[in-house]
Amino acid sequence: MSLQPPVAAVNILDRETLPCALCGGERFVVVLSGARDWIGARPGEFTLARCEGCGLIATRPRPTRAALALYYEGAYSGSGDAGLAEHELGVKGPGRLVNGYRLHVIDQLRKLGENDTLLDVGCSYGGLMWLARKRAGCATVGVDLDEGALNAAHKHPRASYHHGVLTELGLEAGRFNLITFMECLEHDLSPVETLREAKRLLAEGGVIAIEVPCWEGLWRPIFGRFWLPLLMPQHLHHFSPASLRACVEAAGLEVIDQRAMFFPAEATLSLGQALGAALGLPAPGAAQSAAQRVLGGVIGLVLALFWLFVELPAQFLMWLINRTGHMMLIARAPQASPR
Numbered sequence: 001m002s003l004q005p006p007v008a009a010v011n012i013l014d015r016e017t018l019p020c021a022l023c024g025g026e027r028f029v030v031v032l033s034g035a036r037d038w039i040g041a042r043p044g045e046f047t048l049a050r051c052e053g054c055g056l057i058a059t060r061p062r063p064t065r066a067a068l069a070l071y072y073e074g075a076y077s078g079s080g081d082a083g084l085a086e087h088e089l090g091v092k093g094p095g096r097l098v099n100g101y102r103l104h105v106i107d108q109l110r111k112l113g114e115n116d117t118l119l120d121v122g123c124s125y126g127g128l129m130w131l132a133r134k135r136a137g138c139a140t141v142g143v144d145l146d147e148g149a150l151n152a153a154h155k156h157p158r159a160s161y162h163h164g165v166l167t168e169l170g171l172e173a174g175r176f177n178l179i180t181f182m183e184c185l186e187h188d189l190s191p192v193e194t195l196r197e198a199k200r201l202l203a204e205g206g207v208i209a210i211e212v213p214c215w216e217g218l219w220r221p222i223f224g225r226f227w228l229p230l231l232m233p234q235h236l237h238h239f240s241p242a243s244l245r246a247c248v249e250a251a252g253l254e255v256i257d258q259r260a261m262f263f264p265a266e267a268t269l270s271l272g273q274a275l276g277a278a279l280g281l282p283a284p285g286a287a288q289s290a291a292q293r294v295l296g297g298v299i300g301l302v303l304a305l306f307w308l309f310v311e312l313p314a315q316f317l318m319w320l321i322n323r324t325g326h327m328m329l330i331a332r333a334p335q336a337s338p339r
Helices: 065-072 082-089 094-107 127-136 147-152 191-201 219-226 241-250 266-278 290-320
Strands: 028-036 045-051 057-059 117-121 139-144 159-163 176-182 202-213 254-260 326-332
Touching: 028 219, 094 127, 094 176, 094 202, 094 326, 117 127, 117 191, 127 139, 127 159, 139 147, 147 159, 176 191, 191 202, 191 241, 202 241, 219 266, 241 254, 241 326, 266 290
Parallel strands: 117 139, 117 176, 139 159, 176 202
Antiparallel strands: 028 045, 045 057, 202 326, 254 326
């Protein structure tokens, strides 16, 4: 017989309301309601609200940490199919192209060398780390909450992995020349605290690169609650260029570059999500009837034409005016003023 008291089952609908993670404010204005977990089809509706004090948008109320873990189950796990693993590892396909693009942008501000060390926060299968080692020969360290992905990640003598939250790991101060948060900070419960820890870990002359969805992207108001980069409820904070910059500066960092990223798939995937919901199609990966498979094929053809003739040219124009659905910010520790 166990001597431990019974543990109450976690309710996926458990919610909590906390002050603003940036300014501590407690007055908010609703900017979007009725958002759902369109990908995992788990229960619950979510509301986004803007802080009246600083403008940071967050899910309010948000799932508790225990409830949030239920929404992540199976979504990012290394137990997924081999094709996903290869994509995330950067061995082939879009994953390698995306990570190459990211490193190209970062290299313009801080080029990695073989004596450098990269820390990738939210590393998943380690695809960015793999490509950085291949290009620069640098040492790499990854951090992620998904133990399954870490177990499946690329093993290498110059790669190490840590399972957990960055602020709780106690990594060596001043060790890392480049710290990356690629599509990660929006998942963070306390983004400013995490960035403060990243500053502590940064080596002299190092930089921090942050890529997140951009709330001010022009596709977002078109698709509303079906806009794929919302990714509810895993995405807890929703940044504009100004609010991301404010979080970085609140952590004691100095912004040296901020730009839109060119990822020409957000509108097509958002349209597919909206059509699937409107037609009652099951969530991705779920069993489908013969009729649903036929309908899915028709939708796939429509989406392919939309991507080629609508999204590609539109996304290029949005990138030119800095209004795509993703952005990258690069920061460093403040430089001492010359005497």
